[in-house]
Structure formats: C-alpha cells, structure tokens
Amino acid sequence: MVMRIATVAFEGIDARAVDVQVQISPGNVAxxxxxxxxxxxxxSRERVRSALIASGLALPAKRITVNLAPADLPKVGSHYDLPIALGxxxxxxxxxxxxxxxxxxLGELALDGSITPVAGVLPAAMAAVERQHGLICPEASGSEAAWASRDIDILAPQSLIQLANHFKGTQVMARPEPAIMRASGSLPDLRDIKGQESAKRTLEIAAAGAHNLLMNGPPGAGKxxxxxxxxxxxPPLSPRELLEVSMIQSVAGLLANGALSNRRPFRAPHHSASMAALVGGGLNARPGEASLAHHGVLFLDELPEFQPQVLDSLRQPSKQGKFSSRGPIIVSPTRRASSSWPP
Structure with a gap:
C-alpha cells in the first residue's frame, strides 16, 4: 500500500504542490x-531514521521507497523530513x-525526534488554504501559519511523539495564534534631525508619492x-502589504519564532553586492535585497561604487514594478534612495 502525504516545493514565494508517496515492500533492505x-x-533518510528510533519506532527490515512527485520539479530543502517520516x-x-x-x-526533524523550524511556512499555509487543506508545521512556525486564515486547521507539534499522541486522541494540541514581533528598541526617526529643512521636505514628498530619490552631497552632509x-x-503597512512582505521574509527565513513584523523593510546592501544578491535569482530562486525591500526602502549607499551591470539589473524591474527569475519572485521596489553620487 502506498501512503500519500501532501507538501510543497518553493519557487520564489510560490508554494507548488508536491505529493510524497511512501511504499514499504518486500525486498532488499534499502x-x-x-x-x-x-x-x-x-x-533526510538519516534524519528520519534517527528521529523514528528516538521516538521508539524502528524502520522495518524491508525496502522503503519515497517518491516525490511531480518528477520535473526540483525538491530543495529540509522541510521534506516530516512528511517522509509521517508517511x-x-x-x-x-x-x-x-x-x-x-x-x-512540512518540517525538519532533529535526531531526537523534535521538529525544528523551516523557511516558507507562511506561503505553504497560503497554498494549503487554496487547496482547502489544513497544515502541519513546526511549533515555532505555528504563529506564522496562523496568519494565512482563521479557518485553516493548524497542528504545530514539538515532536513526532506529540503528533502521534494527537492522532491517537491521547493528547490534544491547541491551534496557534498569530503573533506580531515586538519592537526591539526605537527606530531612527526623522524628528531627531535638527535643521536640514529642505532635505526633510524632499523626503516627505518622496514618501508621499512613492518616488525614487537621489541624494548628492559631500561626505558628512547627512545623506x-x-x-x-x-x-x-x-504610512503603516496595510494588512495586504504586511502579508506580502511577510511571505518574502518567510521564504528568506527572516521571521523569528513565527512572528510577523509590522515595520516597513529598510535594506542597505553593501556596494560590493553581486547581481544575484541585489535582485535575487539563481538555480533555486531566492529573494534578493530588492525583493526584501518590498513595500519599504532600498538604500544604495555609495552608488558609484556598485558594479554597472548590477545597477543595470534594476532598470527594467523598476519600470515594470516586479522581478522575474527562475521561480517568480514578485516585488515592487517603489522607493529607492541613493547617496554619494559624484558632482
């Protein structure tokens, strides 16, 4: 008999359905x-084996075959541990x-059978809602998944044993609640600056109209x-903007303890950053600095020091309002600040 467990594979911030098929059959032990x-x-074979043994289970002395369908979709990451083990x-x-x-x-297994956090839980929860599925994820990511919908069933166990007890009815897990990350310290505030009235007025206009901004001046001028x-x-993030920003941060693994941040992003990459670091991409597309600045500020300090081809890579996305690479990473970097442009 073949056991089927639903999970996902990530393409940018999109979570595509993957069917984990587990079959245990007679034959050589494998x-x-x-x-x-x-x-x-x-x-994951070794992690799953060790986690099951730590949970009081032993793999049968038979042939275990795990098939991850569809075949043409690359499977990347450690979040396949949990669906394989449950299968x-x-x-x-x-x-x-x-x-x-x-x-x-989705979830990664430790050798002692505990379930550790993984990136991309929020997009996976959104995909589960579209498929009318519930979600099983690590306990540390449960608050993140709860933002997807109030109606989705979420199980966020600490370990395989806890999840098995829940299914047997000997232990009931409560649904996790959405959480907002607490502010750590005060942010730089424009009211702290004395003088610079013309520059502050320019910032206000740029913020009100979502304009790009180029700053020119000698070192130490305050750019x-x-x-x-x-x-x-x-302005504060709207609920839709908060969800979009958080999905990108989730895929990038930047959400701590499953809590979302209601602060607008501020990204300031170093001038030695490569094209992939700035706009994302690669064989398995990952968000770049411009994607991580979605609905926030991308600050290119020392602009002339950036490689010309890196700056050129921003030309077309700035016009279209989105990035496309292998796996769609959708962003709209509408606010960009630069400093130290030569006179």
Missing part, C-alpha cells in the same frame, strides 16, 4: 528517495492511515542619516 531531490532531501509511520501503523488526509505537511529615517514617515 531506503531510497527519488524524483529530483537535492542533497538536503537525500540526507513511514502511517505505513507501519504507528498512526492511523487516514490521519493525514486533508493536511499539507545616510536622512535615508535611514525615511521609513519613519512612511
């Missing part, structure tokens, strides 16, 4: 994972075979100081 797994997925547990009768029906599952305080006069 544990094989097939269908374009990367190194982290291939290594094996269902196949050997450790949990009811129908317990995972209607759930999307960086002013740019760092631009987020303080931007």
């Amino acid at each position: 544990f094989a994972v097939v269908r374009l797994p990367d190194k982290a997925v291939a290594e 094996i547990m269902a196949a050997i009768g450790a949990i009811p075979s129908d317990a995972l029906n209607g759930f999307t599952v 960086s100081m002013l740019a760092q305080r631009l987020p303080s006069i931007l």
Whole structure:
C-alpha cells in the first residue's frame, strides 16, 4: 500500500504542490528517495531514521521507497523530513492511515525526534488554504501559519511523539495564534534631525508619492542619516502589504519564532553586492535585497561604487514594478534612495 502525504516545493514565494508517496515492500533492505531531490532531501533518510528510533519506532527490515512527485520539479530543502517520516509511520501503523488526509505537511526533524523550524511556512499555509487543506508545521512556525486564515486547521507539534499522541486522541494540541514581533528598541526617526529643512521636505514628498530619490552631497552632509529615517514617515503597512512582505521574509527565513513584523523593510546592501544578491535569482530562486525591500526602502549607499551591470539589473524591474527569475519572485521596489553620487 502506498501512503500519500501532501507538501510543497518553493519557487520564489510560490508554494507548488508536491505529493510524497511512501511504499514499504518486500525486498532488499534499502531506503531510497527519488524524483529530483537535492542533497538536503537525500540526507533526510538519516534524519528520519534517527528521529523514528528516538521516538521508539524502528524502520522495518524491508525496502522503503519515497517518491516525490511531480518528477520535473526540483525538491530543495529540509522541510521534506516530516512528511517522509509521517508517511513511514502511517505505513507501519504507528498512526492511523487516514490521519493525514486533508493536511499539507512540512518540517525538519532533529535526531531526537523534535521538529525544528523551516523557511516558507507562511506561503505553504497560503497554498494549503487554496487547496482547502489544513497544515502541519513546526511549533515555532505555528504563529506564522496562523496568519494565512482563521479557518485553516493548524497542528504545530514539538515532536513526532506529540503528533502521534494527537492522532491517537491521547493528547490534544491547541491551534496557534498569530503573533506580531515586538519592537526591539526605537527606530531612527526623522524628528531627531535638527535643521536640514529642505532635505526633510524632499523626503516627505518622496514618501508621499512613492518616488525614487537621489541624494548628492559631500561626505558628512547627512545623506545616510536622512535615508535611514525615511521609513519613519512612511504610512503603516496595510494588512495586504504586511502579508506580502511577510511571505518574502518567510521564504528568506527572516521571521523569528513565527512572528510577523509590522515595520516597513529598510535594506542597505553593501556596494560590493553581486547581481544575484541585489535582485535575487539563481538555480533555486531566492529573494534578493530588492525583493526584501518590498513595500519599504532600498538604500544604495555609495552608488558609484556598485558594479554597472548590477545597477543595470534594476532598470527594467523598476519600470515594470516586479522581478522575474527562475521561480517568480514578485516585488515592487517603489522607493529607492541613493547617496554619494559624484558632482
């Protein structure tokens, strides 16, 4: 019998459906994972084996085959550990075979059977809502997943044992609640600057109209100081903007303890940053600095020091309001500040 568990693969901030199929059959003792797994997925065999043993379960002395479908979609990351382990547990009768029906599952396993946080839980939860699924994710990411919808069923266990007890009815897990990250210290505020009335008025106009801004002046004139305080006069994030920003931060692994931040992003990459670091991309597309500045400020300090091809890479996205790479990373860097342009 083949056990099927739903999970996701990430393309930019999009979570595409992946079907984890687990079969235990007679034959030579083996544990094989097939269908374009990367190194982290291939290594999940040892993590799953150790986690099951730590949870009081042993792999059967049979052939275990794990198929990750569809075949043409690269599988990257350690979040396949949990669906693979749960598929094996269902196949050997450790949990009811129908317990995972209607759930999307992701999470990384530690060797002691605990479930550790992974990136991309919020986009996975959004995809689960679209598929009318519930979500099983690590406890530390439960608050992040709760933002997707009030109606989605979320299980956020600490360990495999806790999840198995929940399915058996001996322990009931409460639904996690959405959380906002507490502000750590005060942000730079434009009201702290005395004088510079003309420059402050320019910042206000740029903030009100979502305009790009070029600052020109000698070293020490206060260009960086002013740019760092631009987020303080931007309007608060709307609920939709908060969700968009948080999805990008989730894929990048920047959400601590599953709590979302209601601060507008401020990104200031070093002038030695590469094109991929600035606009994202790569074989498995990851958000770049411009994507991470979505609905916030991308500050290019020492603008002439950036490589020309890196600056040229911003030309077309700035006009279109989005980036496209292998795996759609959708952003709209509408506010960009630069300093130290030569006279």
